[in-house]
Amino acid sequence: MSKIKIIVTLIVLSLGIAINASSVMAAKDSLNLGMVLEPTHLDPTAGAAASIDEVVYANIFEGLTRIDKNGAVKPGLASSWTVSEDKKTYTFNLQKGVSFHDGASFEADDVVFSLNRARAEDSVNAQKALFKPIESVTSKDSNTVVVTLTQPTGSFLFNMGWGDAIIVDQASADKNKSNPIGTGPFKFSKWVKGDRIVMVRNDAYWGTPAKLKTATIKIIPDPAAAVSAMMAGDIDGFANFPAPESLAQFKSDPRFTVVIGSTEGETILSTNNQRGPFKNLKVRQAIAHALDRKAIIDGAMFGYGTPIGTHFAPHHPAYVDLIATHPYDLEKAKQLLAEAGYPDGFKGVIKLPPPSYARRGGEIVASQLRKIGIDLEIIPVEWAQWLDQVFKKRDYDLTIVSHTEPMDIGIYARKDYYFAYDSPKFQALMEKLDATVETDARYKILGDAQRLISAECVNGFMFQLAKHGVWNKNIRGLWENSPVQANDLTEVYWVD
């Protein structure tokens, strides 16, 4: 009898220990990170969607340089570089002993191939403008690459750190959309469409190896489901939590850390500058005066967000505060609308993509514009539809979207961009900016550019998206801010 008891006790004990041990082990080196949007594919050199970079950047793929969590340029696959006197020739010394995940070795030829591919005529790169200043890319030897530019470009090293400028292998480049092969600390493992993307540690990594053994990105589009998944512990964290109204709840829960950081996301009421009444500057000014930014931030983001008066991140040193140029003033807005020839207002359409900042913000904006007689029909659209109808075909009057690329004021110089804003004056400013290397001079030009788009009310400038990080209090190393579109997991680890 007593023997059986002892055996049973032993079994129970050992089971308990085993379960404990496995759960501790599992918690130590794996991470489930939630994400709202599922990427359409996994090749950052072939798509504009931020969700692609948010999975693969710095984890699977690396570029010559990398942007760290503070937005600073750090060495990446290039261990060091020298810049010529005339600032037009960059010589990159590459890391040695680097190999791609499929075993292919990384050499100067891969850099030449990747950069030439990105800037080629038929390139599908979403940020081709980054590569525009490049005149030629040549390999001096297997570990040295020389890039010559047509003109000095102050932001070149930063640009080479973008997800769009990552280095790929010629042999696997075409298959990166479904099976990304890079040089990063994590290898792509599997992608269960609509559910999760799994990455495992690359044990042959050239640099400091990642502390996590596996990293899983779970796709949870529904904010309510995101709250439940966090509460249930199915997910360890969200780099950017989709339901700002729940943050107070997480803050009061001792299991979680809530970190409110900054992003590069200028959330704007994008306007089709070539369509109907919106062609008229006075109409756009009227809209600018009719937007109550505080109400939008409080209503859509529960107070998390910084008002902006132009398309520029407020935490950037070159930011110019232009909120006061178009204060909330309904009388002025009505008057401007009357001057524009619409004393009784007009009807329009606002198309809203799925994120809550857009859907909720859109309802608030529609209600605010109704006060000056602009009657907006609200049309919610899915991302694919938004990209097709709004972004590609420009079939819209107004929309709300957050532009999360860093330093992206240059998009206002693209006359075929979906704002349909064609201003030679602005284009000239951007050309001047490209040719300027000296920081103070660059900031001055950037200031002029901000003032110009603000004065012309190209879009309704609403607020800078905050980064609502919510994660388990034992996780360390996740980024507080998002200087680039990324979830860099290389330094993430668990503490007890």
Place this chain on the structure above:
Amino acid sequence: MFRTLAEVFRHGLKNRSFVIGGTISLLFFLIAFLSYFWTPYPVEDINIAEKLLKPSAKYLLGTDHFGRDILSMLIQGARNSVIVAFVAIGIGIGCGVPLGLMAAAKKGWLDELIMRFNDLTFAFPSLISAIMITAILGPGSVNSIIAIGIFNVPVFARVARGAALSIWKREFILAARSAGKGLFKISIEHILPNIASMLIVQATIQFALGILAEAGLSYLGLGTQPPMPSWGKMLNEAQTFMHFAPQLAIYPGVAIALTVMGLNLFGDGLRDVLDPKLRRRR
């Protein structure tokens, strides 16, 4: 056989579910009607400064996350549900009943064709098909009406056909036929009045289902679009507030449950009252 409305009502008063269900349904229709003349506050006006207020004298049921008056939204939502369910039933009766009558009158291949087509539509779960239809036509209240209406068609066709077939066997129909009346005339003059009570009962049940379907579609974002409030949409918007403002979900939830229950009870009661066989048994 044919009774006056007053007679139906007199019998109905003895039936508990008829009285309770009828009262709830009547109240629901009155509230929906009221929204045409008056709501405490305009529902389209967003007032962020007063968001998520608790019930008070100013806002009887409090406000939602946009500072809109919940009572006004519920009243407006009732109208919305009525319109969608009503038109959808109109589509169902307008198309379904003639089809059912035709199938019963002609029999043969036409009957087979109509009923097999019915089976085909029945084979799909109605809400899923409604989702499919709104996905193709695009979201919106008009499209959700069409989607719900389409799935009322086979229901009414089947009820009409079944009931009509049993009437066709009756002697007075035989008499009408021997008097030389055509199929169409008999269907309209003799069959339809005799199956009307069954159709009415079915209509009340479908009405309740229509309200549920509308709420379901709006919950998924496929039905009523902002800024128009809808009970289903209110439920959806309340989801992320569940942990700290559960009243946002409770109000529309209770409204849907109560209305659907009321209509179902009313339908049950009405069936008991209208069906002489059932009544005699009691």
